[in-house]
Amino acid sequence: MANKSSTSGTAATRRKRGPRRKAGRPPASRPALGSKQEILEAALRAFGERGFEEMSVRRLAQQLGVSHNLIAHYYSSKEELWRACVDWSIGTINRELLGMATEMQNDVDILTVMRTIMERFIHMAARFPANLFIVTQEGSNEGKRLEYLYTQLMEPSQQGWNVMIQRAIDEKKIRSVDPRTIFFLLTQGGASIFTMVPLARRMGGPEPLDPAFIEQQARDVADILLRGLMIETPPLTVSKTRR
DSSP: OHHHHHHHHHHHHHHHHOSOOOSSSOOOSSOOOOOHHHHHHHHHHHHHHHHHHHOOHHHHHHHHTSOHHHHHHHOSSHHHHHHHHHHHHHHHHHHHHHHHHHHHTTTSOHHHHHHHHHHHHHHHHHHOTHHHHHHHHHHTSOSHHHHHIIIIIIHHHHHHHHHHHHHHHHTTSBOOOOHHHHHHIIIIIISGGGTOHHHHHHTOSSOTTSHHHHHHHHHHHHHHHHHHHBOOOOOOOOOOOOO
């Protein structure tokens, strides 16, 4: 009789507490992610904010409300996740810009091609602000991640960019200049406002992430760079004839 009473008491307690939760991941504090794409977007931001060494996949999983095993199911290591992030973000920019250049280069004035590419790059930099953080971090130290960034993602686009610059030089549209100078002015100069939004906001002016500002920034950056590169025709001088 004592055993029967104890069993009845346990069952009653269970009824009060509700059904026992099945073993496994605890319920997330937010809805589970819908796709690998959402993991990539969150991971890209994390790599940009913290750098590769400080970025924690477990912390990322906690922030997203998913299990660490879910991310590990898609990406077997942090290195693989990092590569997937840059393949997506930098790769997206490269494909779009190279496609535009290929479509325009034979039928359009080279300065128009360069302006279009510069403006579109600024738009894409605003969309992927973490890219500049990552390239700056990895570009500061020799290593396998810089090797991957450059050989797999940056070098192919740089080669196409160098061809455009050389064509503009050959056509005497712009002065002879090291392509790296244009690259760093465009990326570290024109696009860096989107990686330092809090600072830009403190300095005043339009909201840096407002679409209208991004459009204006793209036009201004392209205009300033091209005007600085263009070869100006020297003004005609009036010859003085002796009387």
